[in-house]
Amino acid sequence: MIKSSKKIKVSELASITIRFAGDSGDGIQLVGSQFANATAIAGNDLSTLPDYPAEIRAPAGSLGGVSGFQISFGDESVLTPGTRPDVLIAMNPAALAVNIKNIDKGSVIITNSDVFTPAALEKAGYSANPLEDGTLSNYRVIAIPVSALTESALKDSGLTKSQIAKCKNFYMLGIMYWMYDLPLEPTLNWINTKFKKSPELAEANRKVLMAGRNYADATEIFDARFQIKKSPVAAGKYRNLTGNEAAAYALITAAKLLKRKLFYGSYPITPASEILQTLAKHKANDVVVYQAEDEIAAVCASIGASFAGCMSATGTSGPGLSLKIEALGLAVIAELPLVVVNVQRGGPSTGLPTKTEQSDLLQAVYGRHGESPLVVMAASSPADCFNTTLEAARIAVKYMTPVIVLSNAYLSNGSEPFRIPKLSELPKFALPPLPEPENYKPYMRDHDTLARPWAGPGMKGYEHRTGGLEKAEGSGAISYDAENHEKMTKLRDEKVARVVREIPPVRIHGAEEGELLVVGWGSTFGAITQAVSEARATGLNVSAIHVRFMNPLPADLGTVMRRFRKVLVPEENTGQFRMMLRSAYALEPIGLNKVQGQPLNSEEVLGKIKEILRGN
Amino acid sequence: MEHTKLTAKDFASTLPVKWCPGCGDFAILNQIQKAMAGMGLPHEKYTVISGIGCSSRFPYYVNTYGFHSIHGRACAIASGVKLSNPELAVWVITGDGDGLSIGGNHMMHSIRRNIGLKIVLFNNRIYALTKGQASPTTLMGAKTKSSPMGTIDYPFNPARFAVGLDCTFVARGIDTDMAGTTALLERAAAHKGTAFVEILQKCVPFTDKEFDVLKDPENKDDLLIRVEHGKPLVFGKNRNKGIVFNGLKAEILEFKSGGVPSEVAVYDETNAEMAYLISGFQPPEFPLPIGVFRSAEKPSYEELYYAQVAAIGDTRDNELETLLSGPDAWETK
Numbered sequence: 001m002i003k004s005s006k007k008i009k010v011s012e013l014a015s016i017t018i019r020f021a022g023d024s025g026d027g028i029q030l031v032g033s034q035f036a037n038a039t040a041i042a043g044n045d046l047s048t049l050p051d052y053p054a055e056i057r058a059p060a061g062s063l064g065g066v067s068g069f070q071i072s073f074g075d076e077s078v079l080t081p082g083t084r085p086d087v088l089i090a091m092n093p094a095a096l097a098v099n100i101k102n103i104d105k106g107s108v109i110i111t112n113s114d115v116f117t118p119a120a121l122e123k124a125g126y127s128a129n130p131l132e133d134g135t136l137s138n139y140r141v142i143a144i145p146v147s148a149l150t151e152s153a154l155k156d157s158g159l160t161k162s163q164i165a166k167c168k169n170f171y172m173l174g175i176m177y178w179m180y181d182l183p184l185e186p187t188l189n190w191i192n193t194k195f196k197k198s199p200e201l202a203e204a205n206r207k208v209l210m211a212g213r214n215y216a217d218a219t220e221i222f223d224a225r226f227q228i229k230k231s232p233v234a235a236g237k238y239r240n241l242t243g244n245e246a247a248a249y250a251l252i253t254a255a256k257l258l259k260r261k262l263f264y265g266s267y268p269i270t271p272a273s274e275i276l277q278t279l280a281k282h283k284a285n286d287v288v289v290y291q292a293e294d295e296i297a298a299v300c301a302s303i304g305a306s307f308a309g310c311m312s313a314t315g316t317s318g319p320g321l322s323l324k325i326e327a328l329g330l331a332v333i334a335e336l337p338l339v340v341v342n343v344q345r346g347g348p349s350t351g352l353p354t355k356t357e358q359s360d361l362l363q364a365v366y367g368r369h370g371e372s373p374l375v376v377m378a379a380s381s382p383a384d385c386f387n388t389t390l391e392a393a394r395i396a397v398k399y400m401t402p403v404i405v406l407s408n409a410y411l412s413n414g415s416e417p418f419r420i421p422k423l424s425e426l427p428k429f430a431l432p433p434l435p436e437p438e439n440y441k442p443y444m445r446d447h448d449t450l451a452r453p454w455a456g457p458g459m460k461g462y463e464h465r466t467g468g469l470e471k472a473e474g475s476g477a478i479s480y481d482a483e484n485h486e487k488m489t490k491l492r493d494e495k496v497a498r499v500v501r502e503i504p505p506v507r508i509h510g511a512e513e514g515e516l517l518v519v520g521w522g523s524t525f526g527a528i529t530q531a532v533s534e535a536r537a538t539g540l541n542v543s544a545i546h547v548r549f550m551n552p553l554p555a556d557l558g559t560v561m562r563r564f565r566k567v568l569v570p571e572e573n574t575g576q577f578r579m580m581l582r583s584a585y586a587l588e589p590i591g592l593n594k595v596q597g598q599p600l601n602s603e604e605v606l607g608k609i610k611e612i613l614r615g616n
Numbered sequence: 617m618e619h620t621k622l623t624a625k626d627f628a629s630t631l632p633v634k635w636c637p638g639c640g641d642f643a644i645l646n647q648i649q650k651a652m653a654g655m656g657l658p659h660e661k662y663t664v665i666s667g668i669g670c671s672s673r674f675p676y677y678v679n680t681y682g683f684h685s686i687h688g689r690a691c692a693i694a695s696g697v698k699l700s701n702p703e704l705a706v707w708v709i710t711g712d713g714d715g716l717s718i719g720g721n722h723m724m725h726s727i728r729r730n731i732g733l734k735i736v737l738f739n740n741r742i743y744a745l746t747k748g749q750a751s752p753t754t755l756m757g758a759k760t761k762s763s764p765m766g767t768i769d770y771p772f773n774p775a776r777f778a779v780g781l782d783c784t785f786v787a788r789g790i791d792t793d794m795a796g797t798t799a800l801l802e803r804a805a806a807h808k809g810t811a812f813v814e815i816l817q818k819c820v821p822f823t824d825k826e827f828d829v830l831k832d833p834e835n836k837d838d839l840l841i842r843v844e845h846g847k848p849l850v851f852g853k854n855r856n857k858g859i860v861f862n863g864l865k866a867e868i869l870e871f872k873s874g875g876v877p878s879e880v881a882v883y884d885e886t887n888a889e890m891a892y893l894i895s896g897f898q899p900p901e902f903p904l905p906i907g908v909f910r911s912a913e914k915p916s917y918e919e920l921y922y923a924q925v926a927a928i929g930d931t932r933d934n935e936l937e938t939l940l941s942g943p944d945a946w947e948t949k
Contacts, residue, residue, distance in 0.1 A: 252940075304683070457663040
């Protein structure tokens with residue numbers, strides 16, 4: 001803990017939401033993730049929401065170029081990155097203009113006063129300087145000349161003006177570390193690694209970070225600092241992971257458990273590329289990472305590797321999933337295991353490529369030619385991308401089927417503490433033993449799972465052919481036989497249907513029956529859980545369940561839903577899961593639908609719950 | 617690795633071959649089975665991967681691991697197989713439509729990477745399985761079911777396409793040339809990196825007469841030129857014509873049979889520029905070249921990949937927990 005030189009009151013807070021905002025070239029995502037790591041290491045639970053424009057460098061100072069990173073951290077389970085920030089760090093006028101509508105009166109705004117120049121104000125649409133004209137009088141504004149302070153801290157560094165300007169985000173970070181009593185060491189370590197080859201830059205960043213911290217400590221500009229109480233978490237080793245990193249580590253883990261090589265074929269696409277990038281660092285861990293020429297090649301190479309016996313996966317986002325879909329039909333009929341991590345974004349087409357949505361559900365469940373069933377699962381939080389992807393891999397190899405994992409931009413970029421599991425805590429990936437070569441037929445089936453045996457190139461005695469043409473049951477020879485095709489269609493269907501045996505009973509948050517059940521899936525878990533907890537605390541008769549298996553659906557889902565008078569389905573699309581529930585259970589759920597590229601938040605869910613229950 | 621003795625017969629499948637009677641594919645099947653036997657690998661190490669089209673039925677007719685995949689994607693699937701297990705001999709069987717139209721991108725990038733695939737492209741200049749539409753190699757003006765007034769598409773020259781992409785092994789053969797084409801395929805089999813072999817192949821229902829002129833004993837020696845590394849570029853029934861390169865311009869020099877004039881170029885398959893010039897030869901101006909156009913040594917994709925792994929040091933046996941822990945993991949008690 002940092003010792004303050006002055007007697008400033010240190011208040012203990014239960015939780016707080018902070019939003020860093022600035023130009024997309026200001027290093028906001030970097031500062032945000034450094035801050036997130038520091039809060040995690042300080043023992044807080046947290047949830048983050050990076051929110052950045054599609055352009056790498058939108059015009060400097062423009063409203064469209066504002067990049068944001070929101071973090072909520074606290075002493076108990078933090079389920080969402082928060083709705084309305086308590087503190088806004090606005091690195092320029094545009095960041096202030098874009099975010100002011102989302103913060104409540106009385107909140108803290110910290111800015112770099114040096115950049116509130118007439119030109120910058122004009123770009124942000126201000127006719128007068130809001131720091132001076134009284135428009136912010138209802139907020140606690142802390143305006144700091146960060147540019148000048150950074151320059152003065154680095155005046156003898158020998159760095160160029162533009163190099164110095166790039167350091168100002170770390171000055172602000174130093175201030176924030178002081179304000180929330182957070183350790184500097186994780187960022188100092190990061191600086192050492194990052195700038196190993198440029199000691200002068202390492203020194204400059206270190207200096208600026210410390211200078212920011214010392215400035216906050218010495219000046220009287222701050223009347224308070226805060227300490228967030230530690231979150232009581234299970235003992236163990238933790239790290240802060242984004243959803244994409246978690247999915248990547250799940251794939252490595254799956255291959256380890258299966259004792260096979262991991263093959264990941266992928267083509268760069270926002271917001272899924274970090275899976276490719278994370279795995280590319282792990283080539284030495286028996287991971288083959290293949291950056292293919294296109295989405296189709298990526299999935300096809302992975303199917304080829306699956307044929308050759310690898311734990312195989314590919315990752316993409318909506319438009320890429322559309323391109324892969326023909327090949328998924330091949331994986332279905334060839335009955336090869338494959339994990340497809342689809343990180344959903346705003347669509348259709350290029351849509352909102354950096355923003356979040358849940359609008360690929362129907363594409364994932366139904367979007368193929370022919371009768372082409374496969375397993376679809378949805379992750380519910382950044383760390384849950386690990387569990388869900390790992391489970392997807394286990395099911396893929398156990399049932400010899402492709403499995404699509406639905407993540408989205410919110411989960412993939414957001415982060416939370418992840419407890420590193422021990423080998424003994426992880427599921428078993430045991431494959432049934434292969435029959436002896438003389439008894440082997442490529443399309444013979446396991447009695448329980450209906451999976452065919454997984455033999456492939458390199459294995460002596462199991463030479464066979466597979467492919468996209470219909471197979472004769474058992475032998476796997478090409479078959480145009482009418483009855484065989486119907487039989488095989490039903491077998492493939494039944495095989496996927498049997499995955500229902502892997503699904504644990506639906507867990508109900510709240511009472512087992514009642515007025516209203518909120519049925520969520522995927523990334524809305526945090527917002528729904530928080531909203532339902534709050535509603536129940538005020539005495540409202542509402543419960544929630546969260547669905548992870550989208551296909552097949554949990555066996556008891558219908559029964560559970562029927563125990564409630566009404567069902568509410570919040571989702572970030574126009575009602576895709578609601579449509580699936582209607583068709584599966586002939587129920588008429590109420591929808592809460594948001595398609596703004598932004599996650600549903602708990603206030604919106606809570607508002608809908610109140611509206612429904614008060615209408616009773 | 618131990619050399620396994622297998623013969624062409626070991627690669628014969630028991631399944632009935634369902635190509636049209638007289639199809640050029642039968643001969644190629646035979647040639648590839650011979651070339652495979654020469655590779656000396658254990659039987660289970662062979663994998664044949666195809667896309668869609670008549671040629672793509674091939675995996676059923678060789679007794680190896682096989683994957684009859686989807687249209688155009690054979691190279692992509694094969695790349696996954698080869699990269700995940702470089703010990704395998706991975707053959708890609710494709711056609712002019714499958715490999716150069718719908719699958720052109722994968723073909724191009726496989727060649728760019730120099731991944732160790734043996735790609736055999738059966739060129740019959742037509743979409744045969746879909747019953748007779750113009751393909752990317754159909755000659756300009758040809759009347760097909762989809763071009764009743766004649767095609768207006770400029771055709772691809774597959775071998776030149778591969779040479780242009782700097783493919784490390786490029787050859788062209790003709791289905792009926794048993795000895796010559798088998799020899800090309802044997803060299804392709806032995807090549808490290810991507811080997812691309814175009815085989816001109818007649819399609820009885822649609823392009824039956826397409827290559828007859830090249831097979832006619834009367835004309836063929838004047839219309840074909842067999843290129844061989846280190847040998848002068850000589851052709852003609854009486855071996856009395858040679859290719860001379862006048863700067864970058866090729867010319868035909870007629871001479872008296874017997875001695876070959878020194879101006880006649882000696883073919884160098886390691887020379888990419890020469891390969892580009894020769895692969896562009898088309899009748900009637902020039903004889904159609906067959907043989908190995910290009911053969912060059914360059915590390916293959918899979919070699920480079922696993923060299924990187926070796927360089928960073930294999931850590932696959934580390935504890936899972938170590939592997940999952942980043943530099944900034946922390947302990948909570």
